[in-house]
Amino acid sequence: MAKATGPLFSLEASGTIGKTVTYSRWKGRPYVRVRVIPLNPYIAAQVRARNLIRCLALGQHWANATLQILDGEAERDELRIRAVTPDTFAWNGYLVEKGIGPGAAYFLAAEAIWVTFSPGEKTDWDDAATALVPPIPACPVGKVGGGMEAESYSPGLNFIAYMYALYKMDLYTLPTAVPPVYA
Secondary structure: OEEOOOHHHOOOOOEEEOOOEEEEEEOOEEEEEEOOOOOOOOOHHHHHHHHHHHHHHHHHHHHHHOOOOEOOOOOOHHHHHHHHOOOOOOHHHHHHHHHHOHHHHHHHHHHHHHHHOOHHHHHHHHHHHHHOOOOOOOEEEEOOOOOEEEEEEOHHHHHHHHHHHHHHOOOOOOOOOOOOOEO
C-alpha cells in the first residue's frame, strides 16, 4: 500500500478518481490504493469463514468487556492474551487466529470436542456461557445464498471455541466436559 503525503497537492484527499484510484486514511495515515469492487459472495467457504469469525468475535467482545477472572489466574483473559500476542498482531486478531486456525482446524477441533459431550454436559457449558458477565450468547449462522439459518451456534459452543483458542495460546488446558469457572 502506498503512503501518501499531500495527495493531489492538498493536505488531505479521500474518495475515488476515475474509477481507478482511491484515496483514504487508515489509523490516521493517508494512503492510495487501486479501487476494488467487492464481490461479497455467499458461497459455502465464505459463509463458513464469516460464521467462524462471528462466533469468535463473541468471545473477543466478552474478553474485552468482562472484569471476571478465570479461577486460578491473577489477571483478566484480555491481559493474559495481550501478554502472549506477537508484536505483529493485535490481541483480538491473535485470539481469532488461534480460535479458527489454518483451514479452520482449531475451530473444527473445538467442535469435535463439543459433539462428544452428552446433552447434560452441553447444557452445563451453555449455562456457564450465559452466566458470564456479560454473557456469551448464541451466534447466528449465515447460510449459503444469503440470510441467516434458523439455528445458531449455542452459547456453549461459542464458549468452547473461545477456551480452545486460549488452549492454543497455552493459557488454558484442553477443554473438557466441565466448563471453566470465572469469578
